[in-house]
Structure formats: C-alpha cells, structure tokens
Amino acid sequence: MGPSMAPTLENGDQLLVRYGGAVRPGQVVVLRHPFQQDLLVVKRAAERRxxxxxxxxxxxxxxxxxxxxYGAVPDELVLATALARFRPRQRPEHAPEDHRSLRAWLSWVSSALRPLRADSSASSRLRAR
Structure with missing residues (x-):
C-alpha cells in the first residue's frame, strides 16, 4: 500500500476483507487496477456511476x-470490501528503544486492530475535486 490511503491505512497494514457482497459508498474496497489487472489496489468507493x-x-x-x-472501475474488478485493518508490530530488534517498553506494547495492542467503517465524507471530497 502506498501513501494514497493515509491516514486510514499505512504501508504494512493487513486487511480483513469480505469477498463479494454489495459495495456501499464510503467503504474501503480491494480492486484490480483497470489497466494492470495483476495489480491489486485499495481505495475508497466514493459513488456509483x-x-x-x-x-x-x-x-x-x-x-x-x-x-x-483511470475513470470508473467496472463492478467485476471490485473484488472485496475491507472490514478491518491490522497494524503489525515492529519486531523488537528493529524498533526504536522507546518502542520496546510495556507502555509502547499496550499502546500498540489498543490500536492494532481497527474496524474500517464507511466514510460518508468520500462523496463530499469527490465534489471538492
């Protein structure tokens, strides 16, 4: 994942997804890139066109x-909706010294798994562009 979904998602985040099912505006979705279909992309569904x-x-x-x-993405290229994100913890040997403490571990535990809710402001951001 690149920086396009920050701050919702960061590089290295893992997603819990549901394949199939109805997509609603504001949901985070996994799709095949329209021009490079072996590439999976994570974006927010703004509106149906x-x-x-x-x-x-x-x-x-x-x-x-x-x-x-690349324009509107055909329905058959939208593969899944993201339900939650999991932010893996840095390995202790790679983490800065202050990230090895009990406090840092508890902070990570409290924020590692977060549900991804639909963002209703996606369509207003679309109008602003």
Whole structure:
C-alpha cells in the first residue's frame, strides 16, 4: 500500500476483507487496477456511476492512482470490501528503544486492530475535486 490511503491505512497494514457482497459508498474496497489487472489496489468507493465505482484515496495530498486517473472501475474488478485493518508490530530488534517498553506494547495492542467503517465524507471530497 502506498501513501494514497493515509491516514486510514499505512504501508504494512493487513486487511480483513469480505469477498463479494454489495459495495456501499464510503467503504474501503480491494480492486484490480483497470489497466494492470495483476495489480491489486485499495481505495475508497466514493459513488456509483454508469461505468462502475468511482474510487478515491483518502490522502488529499496524494491524489494519484484512483478514478481521477483511470475513470470508473467496472463492478467485476471490485473484488472485496475491507472490514478491518491490522497494524503489525515492529519486531523488537528493529524498533526504536522507546518502542520496546510495556507502555509502547499496550499502546500498540489498543490500536492494532481497527474496524474500517464507511466514510460518508468520500462523496463530499469527490465534489471538492
């Protein structure tokens, strides 16, 4: 994952997904890139259009690699909706000294697994672009 979905997702995050099922505006989805179908992409479904789903990244400072580049994504390329994200903990030998404490471990435990809720502001961000 690149920076386009920050702050919702960070590089290295893992996703719990549900394949199939209905997509609703505001949900985080996993899709095949329309021009490079062996590449999986994670974006937010902003709205339904005639050609499929208009998808956007959450990071307004990195507006590339979404429907503004390749248009609406056909339904058959939207594979799954993301239910939750898991943020793995850095290995202790690679973590800074202050990340090895009990306090740092408890902080990680409290934030490692988070549900991904639909963001209703996705369509308003679309109108702002």
């Amino acid at each position: 005639a050609g499929g789903w208009w998808v956007l990244g959450d990071n307004p400072y990195n507006p590339t690699g979404d429907s503004t580049d």
